[in-house]
Amino acid sequence: MKSEVTVLYPEDVIARRVAALGAAIGEALAGREVCVLGLMKGSLVFLADLIRRIPLDLTVHLVRVTSHREQDRGRVMTEIVYSTSIPLEGRDVLLVEDIVDTGITLSYLLGHLHEHGARSVRVCALVDKPESRKLDVHPDWSAFSVRGPDAERFLVGYGLDWMERHRDLPYIGSIARPGAP
Ligand code: IMP
Numbered sequence: 001m002k003s004e005v006t007v008l009y010p011e012d013v014i015a016r017r018v019a020a021l022g023a024a025i026g027e028a029l030a031g032r033e034v035c036v037l038g039l040m041k042g043s044l045v046f047l048a049d050l051i052r053r054i055p056l057d058l059t060v061h062l063v064r065v066t067s068h069r070e071q072d073r074g075r076v077m078t079e080i081v082y083s084t085s086i087p088l089e090g091r092d093v094l095l096v097e098d099i100v101d102t103g104i105t106l107s108y109l110l111g112h113l114h115e116h117g118a119r120s121v122r123v124c125a126l127v128d129k130p131e132s133r134k135l136d137v138h139p140d141w142s143a144f145s146v147r148g149p150d151a152e153r154f155l156v157g158y159g160l161d162w163m164e165r166h167r168d169l170p171y172i173g174s175i176a177r178p179g180a181p
């Protein structure tokens, strides 16, 4: 265990939540062929576990979004990059996200997917931080909803990184928010 990381959700707890989410998604989207879209890189570990728990026919794709937020003018420049070209027209999309924080990334992606003709878009997040929201968007499912003092800390592990570190931890943990006193 890395000494600076405090365990928040251990492996067995995550596995139970992922199994429950897979079953719930299977029920909600029964009869559909689902186009699963994983947001790189934070969702990769979650995505790998989740797709094996969804009892439906599905295809898996990856997408990467980079955003540069210009604080002073409040402008957000967002770029979207697909790893493979994805035919979205008429598809039932399940977007798999690592963390929904301000909601800016999710809101941008939802707009983009609808613009490109997706028939429906559902969102499954590993972690929802509802208290940090700046835009009114919500995941349909989340494994964990983090509030209060835990939401003040920075989450790492199970795919989540701090400056590309800690993605390999098998549990979700927290570290003091970088830059905080
Ligand atoms: P949003 O656009 O503010 O909702 O940004 C969400 C993105 O910020 C996620 O996809 C994460 O990559 C990153 N993020 C937000 N909070 C954390 C955290 O506690 N740990 C790791 N990444 C985070």
Ligand code: MG
Residues within 6 Å of the ligand: 042, 161
């Ligand atoms: Mg990240």
